[in-house]
Amino acid sequence: MNIQFCGAAKMVTGSNILIETKKYKILVDCGMFQGSKKVEAMNFEEFPYNPSEIDYLILTHAHIDHSGRIPKLVKEGFRGRILSTKPTYDLCKIMLLDSAKIQEADVEWENRKRQRAGKKPIEPLYTMDEAEFSLRFFEDYLYEQMIIINEDIRLRFKDAGHVLGSAIVELWIKEDGETLKLVFSGDLGLPNKPIINNPEYIDEADYLIVESTYGDTIHEGLGESTEKLIDIINKTVLRGGTVIIPSFAVGRTQELIYELNKYYEYNQEIEEHMRIPIYVDSPMAVEATNAFQANSSSFDDEAKNLILKGDNPFVFLNLRYVKDQKESMALNKYTFPKVIISSSGMATGGRVRHHLKHNLWDERNSLVFVGYQAEGTLGRIILNGAKRVKILGEEVAVKAEIYDLEGLSGHADQIMLLDWIRKIKSKPQKIFIVHGEAESAKALSEKIEEEFKIETIIPNIHDKFVMEKQTIELSESVPVESIHLKQDINAELENIYSQLQSLNMRKDKLIDPELLEREYDILKNILIELQQNLMDLNIMVGK
Known part of the structure; x- marks a missing residue:
């Protein structure tokens, strides 16, 4: 082999x-x-x-x-x-x-x-x-x-x-x-x-x-990087600047939205002028966020619990999703403080290059990298300390403050x-x-x-x-004690029970006329599949 x-x-x-x-x-x-x-x-x-x-x-x-x-x-x-x-x-x-x-x-x-x-x-x-x-x-x-x-x-x-x-x-x-x-x-x-x-x-x-x-x-902790990001945003706001975050449309953007949702949604002490608009300017990021929402069963417990409580972590008051090019171009004409999250994550293409061209030269602004920057990419060139870079055929001075938050990697x-x-x-x-x-x-x-x-x-x-086997025998699976198997299945059953309880408490929302008009077929299919899976389980344990 x-x-x-x-x-x-x-x-x-x-x-x-x-x-x-x-x-x-x-x-x-x-x-x-x-x-x-x-x-x-x-x-x-x-x-x-x-x-x-x-x-x-x-x-x-x-x-x-x-x-x-x-x-x-x-x-x-x-x-x-x-x-x-x-x-x-x-x-x-x-x-x-x-x-x-x-x-x-x-x-x-x-x-x-x-x-x-x-x-x-x-x-x-x-x-x-x-x-x-x-x-x-x-x-x-x-x-x-x-x-x-x-x-x-x-x-x-x-x-x-x-x-x-x-x-x-x-x-x-x-x-x-x-x-x-x-x-x-x-x-x-x-x-x-x-x-x-x-x-x-x-x-x-x-x-x-x-x-x-x-x-x-060795990365710094996620909490430390998130606090730094909030601090960068607030400092930039106070000097009237814009924060540009080149971000991978799939994964990193959704994680940033999630963390910013926790900060803006649950922090009552934020003064109104500090609740600046957060723009997600990437058509693919918008589609990817929809795909995330369609796969919430793969989320961790914290995210699932937020959803079960009725909070969609990808939506908060000062969050804006930009879809068309006209609105994207208008962002660079706005003079008020804002955050623009845009792909690509290494600044090799996409709308973020336009935002860098219009913002990188202004010392009031901040550029925050939140992921790996491969060798030869614009992101790596800027991180390596370049004073001037070529973007979309134009030479641009690098005067914005540059940050690299590896804890968000x-x-x-x-x-x-x-x-x-x-x-x-x-x-x-x-x-x-x-x-x-x-x-x-x-x-x-x-x-x-x-x-x-x-x-x-x-x-x-x-x-x-x-490749060849050097040992005579290597077990293909380490034996698992019966008690661990029981604990695993019990935990899954508890998760199902809590999710059904949450749905039961909010069933009026499932039959909301607006939702039914918009999503009836999808809702019906999910319920049919759920019933089928429950029947399969009942047959499995039936005598």
Whole structure:
């Protein structure tokens, strides 16, 4: 059995791993390369395998650096099965189409220049139609389900706590009578993040493939970063400025809205002039927020409890969702203090570049980064201290105050990554370190080898390795005592009971005429599915 690293090797983007057995070819992720022009040109290179020969693609989550080349894969012949969690599929329906729209727009602009220069036109990486077609191959599953792919391959998704639907992949592959267990961390989140659950732990692995985005970094606490963000906003307001927050449309934006909702909704001491408008200026972020609301069953307990009490955490009085371009352009003409949350998160494209062009030069304003900035991106260039940058063809002075709040990052830091490995009961025989720049991966590698005495490998792109079982017997699952199984099912039953109680207390809202007129079919379908699931449970326990 071979493993080949076709992306995110000594870099953070382009996640793409190939597993080859005698009978099957399996991909884990098929992400887009993001960053400098040189890095992004890698998206147009041929895959180092034949897409038509790939049987399965397992997707850890929806972010474009993990999913963005799926339409290209399908365009070039892939006709296998794509397996993901349901929220990941829902988000990919938004993100892949948005990515295709950007590809088409960029190529249209480039071809106008090429036409004037007498050059041949170029084609986009993929089109909207090709992105739409690729979605037909998705199959969505729930966390903790044991998915029997075939007689030789089993799969389970566990919550990675990075973004809605993000998954750790446990993959069991049988070959020549032996079963090898591979675990892919995907992108691991930090504990106690808003909305989503903490990353889950695994019990055992033969081989572990782990991310290292912040393998050399220790984040400040989330609470500390949130307090800093509020402080930055308030200071900027008092000097009459605007706060610009480049934010990933999926995940980070919703987390920011959630935290700001808690501050503005529940803090009665805020003076009225300090309740400035918060603009979410990203069509995709608006759609993604709707997808979040459609997957509230995947939220953490705090977010669920807010919803059960009747509070929608994605709505508060001074929050505005900007949908059309005209309103977006008008934001830069408003002179009053405000916060603009806009994508893209690394400032490589999207509406945020227009806001930076109009605000970066003004020392009253603040620019706040809340996520990883890849090498070569505008975000990294500004963070590295550039005094002037080129934005949309114009040179702009960097005079706004610049902040980097790593505690709001969606990625685990070195402490969390080591703790996650520490919790593995039966340790892997080898660990591959990916999804991190060389320095970050090296720092994590040294820490792992020092503490766990496990061989680590930091692959180069396209490196291929043979995997085989070195121990005679490694249990595929650590036995769980019956009492723990009972506690697990009881906890699930209690959750169902409390949710039904909450609905019963608010059933008048379910039959509100306005809601029925707007959402009758969706409401009816949910209730039918709920009844079916309850009947299935009753049959299961019936005599």
